[in-house]
Amino acid sequence: MAIIVDEKxxxxxxxxxxxxxxxxxxxxxxxxGTNIVGGVTPGRGxxxxxxxxxxxxxxxxxxxxxAKASVIFVPAPYAPDAVIExxxxxxxxxxxxxxxxxxxxxxxxxLYARLKGSRLIGPNGPGMASVGxxxxxxxxNSIFRQGSVGVVSRSGTLTYEIVNTIxxxxxxxxxxxxxxxxxxxxxxxxEVVQLFERDPETKAIVMVGEIGGTAxxxxxxxxxxxxxxxxxxxxxxxxxxxGKRMGHAGAIITGNKGTAESKINALNEAGIRxxxxxxxxxxxxxxxxx
Amino acid sequence: xxxxxxxxxxxIFQKYKVPVTEFKVVKNDNxxxxxxxxxxxxxxxxxxxxxxxxGVVPVNSKHEALLAMDRIRKIDFDGHxxxxxxxxxxxxxxxxxxxxxxxxxxxxxxxxxxxxEGGMDINSVPxxxxxxxxxxxxxxxxxxxxRELSNFLDLKDRQIYEVIDALYSIYDQMDxxxxxxxxxxxxxxxxxxxxxxxxxxDDALFRHKDIEPRYxxxxxxxxxxxxxxxxxxxxxxxxxxxxxxxxxxMATIDMISLRGGxxxxxxxxxxxxxxxxxxxxxxxxxxxxxxVLFINIFGGVTRCDTVATGIVQAVNELKPxxxxxxxxxxxxxxxxxxxxxxxxxESLLNLDQAINRVVKLAGx
Numbered sequence: 001m002a003i004i005v006d007e008k009x010x011x012x013x014x015x016x017x018x019x020x021x022x023x024x025x026x027x028x029x030x031x032x033g034t035n036i037v038g039g040v041t042p043g044r045g046x047x048x049x050x051x052x053x054x055x056x057x058x059x060x061x062x063x064x065x066x067a068k069a070s071v072i073f074v075p076a077p078y079a080p081d082a083v084i085e086x087x088x089x090x091x092x093x094x095x096x097x098x099x100x101x102x103x104x105x106x107x108x109x110x111l112y113a114r115l116k117g118s119r120l121i122g123p124n125g126p127g128m129a130s131v132g133x134x135x136x137x138x139x140x141n142s143i144f145r146q147g148s149v150g151v152v153s154r155s156g157t158l159t160y161e162i163v164n165t166i167x168x169x170x171x172x173x174x175x176x177x178x179x180x181x182x183x184x185x186x187x188x189x190x191e192v193v194q195l196f197e198r199d200p201e202t203k204a205i206v207m208v209g210e211i212g213g214t215a216x217x218x219x220x221x222x223x224x225x226x227x228x229x230x231x232x233x234x235x236x237x238x239x240x241x242x243g244k245r246m247g248h249a250g251a252i253i254t255g256n257k258g259t260a261e262s263k264i265n266a267l268n269e270a271g272i273r274x275x276x277x278x279x280x281x282x283x284x285x286x287x288x289x290x
Numbered sequence: 291x292x293x294x295x296x297x298x299x300x301x302i303f304q305k306y307k308v309p310v311t312e313f314k315v316v317k318n319d320n321x322x323x324x325x326x327x328x329x330x331x332x333x334x335x336x337x338x339x340x341x342x343x344x345g346v347v348p349v350n351s352k353h354e355a356l357l358a359m360d361r362i363r364k365i366d367f368d369g370h371x372x373x374x375x376x377x378x379x380x381x382x383x384x385x386x387x388x389x390x391x392x393x394x395x396x397x398x399x400x401x402x403x404x405x406x407e408g409g410m411d412i413n414s415v416p417x418x419x420x421x422x423x424x425x426x427x428x429x430x431x432x433x434x435x436x437r438e439l440s441n442f443l444d445l446k447d448r449q450i451y452e453v454i455d456a457l458y459s460i461y462d463q464m465d466x467x468x469x470x471x472x473x474x475x476x477x478x479x480x481x482x483x484x485x486x487x488x489x490x491x492d493d494a495l496f497r498h499k500d501i502e503p504r505y506x507x508x509x510x511x512x513x514x515x516x517x518x519x520x521x522x523x524x525x526x527x528x529x530x531x532x533x534x535x536x537x538x539x540m541a542t543i544d545m546i547s548l549r550g551g552x553x554x555x556x557x558x559x560x561x562x563x564x565x566x567x568x569x570x571x572x573x574x575x576x577x578x579x580x581x582v583l584f585i586n587i588f589g590g591v592t593r594c595d596t597v598a599t600g601i602v603q604a605v606n607e608l609k610p611x612x613x614x615x616x617x618x619x620x621x622x623x624x625x626x627x628x629x630x631x632x633x634x635x636e637s638l639l640n641l642d643q644a645i646n647r648v649v650k651l652a653g654x
Contacts, residue, residue, distance in 0.1 A: 102494035140590040155537025157588045236540035239547040247536025247558040
């Protein structure tokens with residue numbers, strides 16, 4: 001098992017596969033073991049990119065390959081349309097890597113996805129990986145080790161750092177999900193935590209948060225009320241100044257809202273231990289899992 | 291984020307038929323007309339609480355307006371100076387209300403907020419005195435909500451209905467994250483928006499070519515970085531930081547601070563396969579670093595050898611007088627560390643050790 005992607009041969013396409021990032025990561029995903037069946041770039045049908053067949057439309061790709069999931073590398077102005085095209089073609093899992101998509105578009109696209117029963121992950125994130133099964137996104141293949149820890153994060157490279165630390169400690173992961181650093185994301189942290197709770201292979205949960213918004217506070221509440229598995233938290237931005245956007249669109253303290261302190265307090269109150277460095281995470285996990 | 295000035299917001303209000311008083315934009319003294327009625331001169335600065343700091347002054351003649359402008363120009367509004375003013379008719383206000391449309395991040399929907407306590411910061415109004423309704427984009431603002439909101443504000447006619455529709459249209463069509471009227475004044479002539487606050491997201495500016503990116507409240511070095519498409523935030527300390535990724539940057543700042551070091555900045559190198567970008571980054575850092583620069587890379591899209599090549603080139607070119615500590619992990623870490631070692635640049639694998647080293651060097 002694992003969450004969201006729980007089968008080995010899930011057929012996956014890459015939208016924007018002829019771009020620099022799209023073609024590179026299509027190969028990397030294949031090396032991880034993902035069943036990449038092709039890609040889509042309008043106007044480039046009948047060609048190949050990185051060894052994969054390219055189609056003009058998602059519909060055509062689905063008809064020819066039976067694709068069930070898509071990873072999107074399309075530039076921000078065109079990405080919302082690419083998501084809607086995937087939804088309309090019956091794709092049920094859509095991972096959006098693109099950054100700088102206006103949140104107005106995400107609000108509307110997410111409502112549409114919900115209406116049609118598709119799950120979105122991202123945007124502005126590294127995607128997800130179920131270790132031993134498939135990776136849909138851009139996380140480095142080398143950081144993973146199969147194990148029993150579920151990881152959910154708002155970050156990219158910080159997630160790699162933490163997952164790598166967990167793997168090197170001798171523990172390993174079931175599924176790792178980067179939900180994205182934007183204000184509006186397809187799948188929220190609290191949903192992922194609930195999925196980990198239901199996954200029999202996941203024995204402990206690591207949640208990596210950062211300043212801005214209230215996702216960590218809401219997730220802490222969910223964990224307190226309905227999650228029995230042990231959880232460890234990490235919050236980035238303890239020393240971030242208020243009013244400054246720290247790289248991610250969503251990482252900003254507005255007034256006195258969205259501070260690291262508020263999030264750490266919420267986690268502590270929910271009985272979740274909060275690590276102050278990535279290295280502490282596996283130490284705490286080992287004490288909790290035992 | 292682009293925070294429009296009051297007059298720019300009111301120009302948009304006029305376009306969407308939100309009632310505003312006739313106003314004049316004053317950019318220099320010659321723009322002030324002769325007048326002999328009760329007017330108000332207002333500093334155009336992107337900060338709240340202008341009135342309390344003397345940025346809004348009632349005036350009765352051109353002479354008084356010019357004197358007021360001179361005084362206002364000397365006021366420091368959180369680092370902003372008034373360069374533009376707005377001159378408008380003074381009103382007899384019967385009541386001051388509050389109305390806005392803003393993104394609610396946790397519901398992931400826009401929400402209408404309304405209150406009878408206008409003229410004050412909505413965050414200091416008790417929750418039970420605020421009317422809230424989440425708007426679903428494909429549905430818009432239902433008629434019953436306008437009715438409820440009108441009753442909540444004790445309004446007698448339907449003028450507010452049009453104002454609500456206009457605010458939501460502005461939010462939706464202008465890609466705003468906030469459209470606020472505070473105060474929305476109830477006068478003898480009906481409702482009038484006495485102020486405007488509109489914030490537009492940077493990510494949507496490609497759809498609004500007429501709106502320029504703004505650099506309000508940013509330091510010169512932050513503006514320079516922003517113009518180059520780099521994500522840089524100046525902090526108060528002296529240890530320079532370059533890391534790839536926003537989260538890793540913040541975590542690096544936290545770890546240095548927890549061990550008593552003082553970071554000088556946040557700087558996301560982003561995903562790059564171009565050594566030139568690394569050189570650009572080091573040039574920017576050389577403006578603010580005094581003793582130590584810490585470069586923390588977890589390679590993925592960004593390869594460690596690319597970063598190392600860029601660091602070596604930059605060091606040869608810039609000959610910095612500060613120490614550089616590099617920590618490389620991930621894609622091509624061995625090649626990267628070899629390149630650095632051959633050029634006499636210190637590099638570490640372990641993050642904790644690297645942080646300790648950086649803090650120690652900064653303290654020497």
